[in-house]
Amino acid sequence: MATQAxxxxxxxxxxxxxxxxxxxxxxxxxxxxxxxxVLVAVFAPWIAPHDPFAxxxxxxxxxxxxxxxxxxxxxxxxxxxxxxxxxLIYGARISLLVGFAVSFSSVxxxxxxxxxxxxxxxxxxxxxLGPLRQERGGWYPLGFALWRVLSWFAFYGLIYLLGQMxxxxxxxxxxxxxxxxxxxxLLGVGALVWAAFWGFKGKAVLDLDTAISRLIDFMxxxxxxPLLLVLSALLRDPRVAFGAWIQGALGDxxxxxxxxxxxxxxxxxxxARIVRGQILALREQDYATAAQALGASDFRVLFRHLVPNAxxxxxxxxxxxxxxxxxxxxxxxxxxxxxxxxxxxxxxxLANAQEYIFMAPWLALPPGFMIFLTVLAFNFVGDGLRDxxxxxxxx
Amino acid sequence: MIAYTVRRLLQMVPLLLAASFAIFALLALQPxxxxxxxxxxxxxxxAEELQALRRAYGLDDPIHVRYAKWLTRVLQGDLxxxxxxxxxxxxxxxxQRLPKTLLLSGISLLVALLVAIPVGVFSAVRQYxxxxxxxxxxxFVGLSIPNFFLGILLLYLFSVRLPEAIPGFPQxxxxxxxxxxxxxxRQGIVSLWEYLRLWAxxxxxxxxxxxxxxxxxxxxxxxxxxxxxxxxxxxxxxRAKGLAERVVLYKHALRNxxxxxxxxxxxxxxxxxxxxxxxxxxxxxxxxxxxxFDALVEKDYNVAMAALAFLALMVALFNLVTDLxxxxxxxxxxxx
Numbered sequence: 001m002a003t004q005a006x007x008x009x010x011x012x013x014x015x016x017x018x019x020x021x022x023x024x025x026x027x028x029x030x031x032x033x034x035x036x037x038v039l040v041a042v043f044a045p046w047i048a049p050h051d052p053f054a055x056x057x058x059x060x061x062x063x064x065x066x067x068x069x070x071x072x073x074x075x076x077x078x079x080x081x082x083x084x085x086x087x088l089i090y091g092a093r094i095s096l097l098v099g100f101a102v103s104f105s106s107v108x109x110x111x112x113x114x115x116x117x118x119x120x121x122x123x124x125x126x127x128x129l130g131p132l133r134q135e136r137g138g139w140y141p142l143g144f145a146l147w148r149v150l151s152w153f154a155f156y157g158l159i160y161l162l163g164q165m166x167x168x169x170x171x172x173x174x175x176x177x178x179x180x181x182x183x184x185x186l187l188g189v190g191a192l193v194w195a196a197f198w199g200f201k202g203k204a205v206l207d208l209d210t211a212i213s214r215l216i217d218f219m220x221x222x223x224x225x226p227l228l229l230v231l232s233a234l235l236r237d238p239r240v241a242f243g244a245w246i247q248g249a250l251g252d253x254x255x256x257x258x259x260x261x262x263x264x265x266x267x268x269x270x271x272a273r274i275v276r277g278q279i280l281a282l283r284e285q286d287y288a289t290a291a292q293a294l295g296a297s298d299f300r301v302l303f304r305h306l307v308p309n310a311x312x313x314x315x316x317x318x319x320x321x322x323x324x325x326x327x328x329x330x331x332x333x334x335x336x337x338x339x340x341x342x343x344x345x346x347x348x349x350l351a352n353a354q355e356y357i358f359m360a361p362w363l364a365l366p367p368g369f370m371i372f373l374t375v376l377a378f379n380f381v382g383d384g385l386r387d388x389x390x391x392x393x394x395x
Numbered sequence: 396m397i398a399y400t401v402r403r404l405l406q407m408v409p410l411l412l413a414a415s416f417a418i419f420a421l422l423a424l425q426p427x428x429x430x431x432x433x434x435x436x437x438x439x440x441x442a443e444e445l446q447a448l449r450r451a452y453g454l455d456d457p458i459h460v461r462y463a464k465w466l467t468r469v470l471q472g473d474l475x476x477x478x479x480x481x482x483x484x485x486x487x488x489x490x491q492r493l494p495k496t497l498l499l500s501g502i503s504l505l506v507a508l509l510v511a512i513p514v515g516v517f518s519a520v521r522q523y524x525x526x527x528x529x530x531x532x533x534x535f536v537g538l539s540i541p542n543f544f545l546g547i548l549l550l551y552l553f554s555v556r557l558p559e560a561i562p563g564f565p566q567x568x569x570x571x572x573x574x575x576x577x578x579x580x581r582q583g584i585v586s587l588w589e590y591l592r593l594w595a596x597x598x599x600x601x602x603x604x605x606x607x608x609x610x611x612x613x614x615x616x617x618x619x620x621x622x623x624x625x626x627x628x629x630x631x632x633x634r635a636k637g638l639a640e641r642v643v644l645y646k647h648a649l650r651n652x653x654x655x656x657x658x659x660x661x662x663x664x665x666x667x668x669x670x671x672x673x674x675x676x677x678x679x680x681x682x683x684x685x686x687x688f689d690a691l692v693e694k695d696y697n698v699a700m701a702a703l704a705f706l707a708l709m710v711a712l713f714n715l716v717t718d719l720x721x722x723x724x725x726x727x728x729x730x731x
Contacts, residue, residue, distance in 0.1 A: 026532070161459050164457065164459060164460055165459055165460055165462075165463035166463075167460075168456055168457075168460030168461075168463055168464060169460070169463045169464055169467050214410075217410060218410055218413055218414060218417075220710070221410055221411070221414045221707050221710050221711050221714075222414050222417060222418065222703075222707055223665075223669050223687075223703055223706040223707065223710070225669075225672060225684075226687050226688070226691060226699070226703055227418070227421070229688065229691055230418075230421045230422065230425070230691060231421065233425065233691070234421065234424055234425055234426075237425075237426050239426035239427070240424075240426055323539065327539075327541055330541060331541065331543065331673055334541075334543050334673065334676075335672065335673070335676065335688065350541075350543065350544060350547070353547075354543075354547055354677070357547060357550070357551055357555075358551075358555060361551055361555075361556075364544075364547050364548075364551070368541070368544035368547065368548065369544075371541050371544060372539055372540050372541060372544060375539040375540075375541070376535060376536065376539035376540075379535050379538060379539050380535060383535070
């Protein structure tokens with residue numbers, strides 16, 4: 001043949017994806033960097049030159065603390081004479097663990113919440129039916145309508161709490177005989193009696209999508225960083241039952257687990273929003289209708305047909321979120337509310353180094369640059385993934 | 396539009412109640428109570444006296460009742476006293492801290508915006524040129540550098556290392572605010588010029604640190620937004636009409652590309668008020684972020700509650716303002 005045959009051989013999606021990803025040079029470099037970092041973290045006990053927690057004995061203390069970089073301690077030693085390089089290597093374990101765990105868990109939670117919200121948007125679920133309402137059907141797992149009974153408890157429990165509030169707020173005023181307090185009290189009690197009666201015969205229809213979206217709005221309205229601080233202090237405190245339990249169960253690792261938990265608590269919001277939008281659009285597609293017409297269950301349509309098509313932006317998001325989680329973890333540890341010493345993390349190493357910045361400036365550079373380079377690498381990989389998966393998205 | 400605004404404002408009420416209750420409950424659940432200090436200062440206090448104090452302060456009420464009492468007080472305009480500073484919480488937050496934070500974060504926001512828009516436009520117009528690659532790379536660097544590390548780095552370089560190494564190199568302050576009061580200017584002890592110069596001098600490094608992140612983010616956003624607009628049909632039409640490239644770019648493309656920026660800036664404003672704990676910590680700047688942080692550490696819950704509730708209100712309010720502003724700058728958007 002005279003002309004060269006055009007290569008029309010079909011390529012698999014992953015081959016195409018890899019071809020496009022490879023073109024992003026910085027992403028490739030970053031991927032290599034991350035791979036190396038993972039290796040270093042995994043094999044830390046064999047790579048680290050010293051024990052990261054070992055402090056020199058007191059007889060030679062002055063020579064060993066704040067030692068500038070030397071062949072024996074390539075990055076010097078810190079205020080307790082511990083080897084900075086070894087602590088840096090062990091810190092990589094924590095940062096990567098926190099990054100991956102937070103990102104994957106929060107994308108998973110976000111995926112489920114967003115998928116449910118998107119799929120059930122505009123299809124009301126009756127979350128509450130009054131005791132007087134006679135209706136067939138529904139969920140009878142234990143021989144009675146469990147959900148309905150639970151919702152009565154929730155509803156009347158709420159009325160009870162509101163009642164206590166009305167009593168509590170007007171208590172002093174009523175004792176002093178203030179007519180304003182009495183008016184407020186009677187008004188509140190009246191409103192609650194009316195609500196209780198309404199709840200006895202009526203039904204409240206709540207959209208699952210509205211519930212989840214409102215929850216997201218609500219969590220976005222709370223200033224995040226202070227809340228992270230409060231939660232971390234609260235859950236860590238051994239005087240609180242949960243804190244005592246987790247300290248006992250996990251020891252030093254408790255603060256690592258808590259940080260992951262807290263960051264996931266606030267990390268799923270973005271992915272839930274993205275998935276919700278995607279599912280909302282996808283469920284109108286013909287193939288979703290076709291699957292429903294064939295008699296597939298909601299669960300099957302949602303997780304078998306719709307969710308796989310909504311995954312592409314999540315891959316990018318999860319990569320970016322790894323970097324972000326590492327950044328937030330180091331920020332919290334820097335403020336002293338994150339992972340607690342003696343566990344070495346880049347954040348608390350940097351916090352420690354800041355105190356001695358004028359005396360031993362070499363302490364601050366290594367952890368700072370490691371956080372910076374790791375986050376940068378994850379951002380570049382995310383960018384490469386975005387180019388390869390969906391060049392149009394602006395995530 | 397008015398009906399929409401009213402509806403959104405009404406929707407804000409339950410949202411804010413829930414948010415403030417959540418914060419209140421979290422603070423109330425913290426171990427230890429304000430009486431710890433009484434116990435510490437007077438170890439011989441009896442259990443009955445403590446119980447009486449507890450009742451007087453309403454500490455033995457359940458949390459939701461305490462919240463309801465707090466809310467009633469706040470609605471009457473009383474935010475309580477700061478235990479650590481001995482002034483009204485409102486005075487401490489809104490007079491001592493908020494203005495300083497608005498100054499620092501406001502300037503940072505402006506700097507970020509003034510750099511991000513032109514650089515983003517430049518980068519979009521020269522898409523796929525070396526200049527564009529450099530800008531993109533720098534934007535990634537700006538997004539990834541932890542601002543507390545950048546702060547420490549700049550502090551070390553510009554306040555210590557460089558002034559030491561190079562004679563005559565200006566030494567930047569290591570943090571804090573100028574040791575001057577505006578009162579001294581009014582009395583003529585220092586000149587206004589000197590006062591402003593000192594302030595500017597103290598703000599240079601924190602502003603650089605604080606603006607880096609949003610500068611990088613907005614540059615990328617501006618670039619993407621402008622590129623999207625430039626690929627539209629009406630831009631091709633404008634070019635086909637023979638308009639000068641300058642007119643196409645600034646009159647047709649840029650004005651549309653700026654619309655999404657409104658959202659970004661609107662949503663960043665509550666962040667301006669919440670201050671920046673990390674930057675303020677590194678530069679020991681007395682702003683809101685640090686105030687909230689200290690209040691949490693010192694268990695000064697009146698201050699923490701007032702500040703956090705105020706911030707939640709601002710987040711909700713600026714969400715609404717942003718949505719409304721969006722309709723103003725983009726007539727295609729209508730709310731009904």
